[in-house]
Amino acid sequence: MKSHRFYTLLVWTALIFVLLSCSSSKKISTYPGGSYWPYIGNTKAHLYVFNQNYPAENETKRPETSIIINREINPTATYLGEIEALDMQNIAEILTQSSDLVAKGLSKCFIPRHGIVLYDQADSIVAHLSICFECDQIVAFPPIRYKNVTKENVVWKEKDIKKAEFDIQAIEKVITKYQQN
Numbered sequence: 097m098k099s100h101r102f103y104t105l106l107v108w109t110a111l112i113f114v115l116l117s118c119s120s121s122k123k124i125s126t127y128p129g130g131s132y133w134p135y136i137g138n139t140k141a142h143l144y145v146f147n148q149n150y151p152a153e154n155e156t157k158r159p160e161t162s163i164i165i166n167r168e169i170n171p172t173a174t175y176l177g178e179i180e181a182l183d184m185q186n187i188a189e190i191l192t193q194s195s196d197l198v199a200k201g202l203s204k205c206f207i208p209r210h211g212i213v214l215y216d217q218a219d220s221i222v223a224h225l226s227i228c229f230e231c232d233q234i235v236a237f238p239p240i241r242y243k244n245v246t247k248e249n250v251v252w253k254e255k256d257i258k259k260a261e262f263d264i265q266a267i268e269k270v271i272t273k274y275q276q277n
Contacts, residue, residue, distance in 0.1 A: 132189055133236060133241070134223035136214075140178060140181075141179040141213070141215075142179070143175075143177055144176060146159075146160070146174070146208070147159045147160070147207055148172075150207060159207055160172070161235070162208075162226045163211025163224050163226045164213065164221060176274050179270075183270050184212075192240060192241065193263075194240075195242060195263075196245045196246055197252060197256055198234050198240075199235065201231045202231060202261065205228065206231055207230065209229070210227040210228075210271055211224060212224060223236070223237060227271070234264070234267070
């Protein structure tokens, strides 16, 4: 009788352990094709800089605001290198958990100088980010499904602005690592 209780307890303990281990691995498995931007399968990410010489002397025209123009890399862009998978996952998680203030920008200049382009296994462009660290704005394709969406024509709360600034600074920290190489 005691051995029956022991085995029952052992089976329940093992079942709980298995269920808890499955739920803890969720964060690792959601990026490829799941709930984090860009919501597709495995990709590789390349970092570019562009609009580096803007404004040129006597410049009157605004620069391009996207790393991708007509499905091609912006001709003014300079390739800096491939972003490691874990760093790109970190950026994707930050973006997805952020507020849409990141997309709206915290000021209005939006002259992006950094771009991230994601490629599928066939080296086709599948997603991209154009990033302006001067005005704290990131424009993404496909659009990001932000966790926190602000209402239109509402004064932004200080805590939401601070969160957006913090998120953009975290992304800038990851990107800066690749500019120093």
